[in-house]
Amino acid sequence: MTHPARVGVGVAAGVLTAAGGLAFLLAAAVAGAASAVVPPARRRIGALIPRYATTLVRLERRRLGELLGASELPPVRTAGWRDVAYLAARLLPGALGALAFGLLGIGAVLAWILVSATVRGDLSLAEILLQVVIGAVLLLLNVQAIASVGALDVRIARRLLDRDARAALEDRVRELASTRAGVIAAVDAERRRIERDLHDGLQQRLVALGMLLGRARRSRDAERTYALVTQAHEDLQRAVEELREVAWRVYPSALEESDLGEVLGMVAQRSTVPVRIRCDLPVRPDRQIETVLYFVACEALTNAAKHAAATLVTIDIGVREGTVRMRVRDDGAGGAAPSGPGLSGLARRVAALDGRLRVESPAGGPTTVLTELPCG
Missing domain, CATH: 3.30.565.10 (Histidine kinase-like ATPase, C-terminal domain)
Incomplete structure (x- = not known):
């Protein structure tokens, strides 16, 4: 857990970097508008804006990692317009941080006035206690606001800067969708294969077995009947083996x-x-x-x-x-x-x-x- 003092310093530094980011965005907007008037400069300006934005983002990552505890953010590899979008999104926690520190400064001035009035004896004991309680509550709220601004700053950075985790998640979703479709296709192919084995092998063998038994029933010769029944018995054993093979292709029950x-x-x-x-x-x-x-x-x-x-x-x-x-x-x-x-x-x-x-x-x-x- 990051120490509260480090969070305060990180938010204060974030106010300064947000001001720098605002100046950069304004300059980029002016440069972009100028490039619309001068088309030959459009490509060069379009390449320079993300490059300088990435430089500012590197500073932001150091601040987030050293002061706000967001050390898990991956390093910047290539410049991109996502960095420009992040600098624009950072204006919100920068403005909120400036507001929080502004209120803290106003609270410090009011505390000095209260101390001066107490020293001069202008306030009674009840008034002093009331002002101290109100000031302590406002100070706690201000500290909580600064901590919330720091948390918002880290959340925005993780959302917009952690490209690797986002890309890995998207790749994983695509991989799962692909493997699911592949499994369905494999199951369908296996079903067709089993159906073909049953039709071409076992079904024909059973039909032949029925014909043998029919011939044995119609035969008047005892020896021929015995030979036909013997052949039918052998074919039945082979049919059982084929059926067992087909069943094991569906699921090997012996693994139970x-x-x-x-x-x-x-x-x-x-x-x-x-x-x-x-x-x-x-x-x-x-x-x-x-x-x-x-x-x-x-x-x-x-x-x-x-x-x-x-x-x-x-x-x-x-x-x-x-x-x-x-x-x-x-x-x-x-x-x-x-x-x-x-x-x-x-x-x-x-x-x-x-x-x-x-x-x-x-x-x-x-x-x-x-x-x-x-x-x-």
């Missing part, structure tokens, strides 16, 4: 009971490519983080098996500096496209959790998919 390393171990057992997993997580991360990492690993494993002709996939998961890092690397042919529907959808999911997904897949391999997610 097992951690990420164990669930990826189950995936590795069903993989046609050998998988080596190292999961070193001292504390289990949030479920949404595990889910995203699971989907990234499954997509990378699927790409390695179908497109890269890999013979080994390694999955390495750990924590470093508050970030969960998962690296999936295969020894396949490479050439994976980060802009493809699978990886791009996963990149949007990762971005929705303030994470980052990077794919390195040169021609000839290897392919590395690195995922980083903040885990607090």
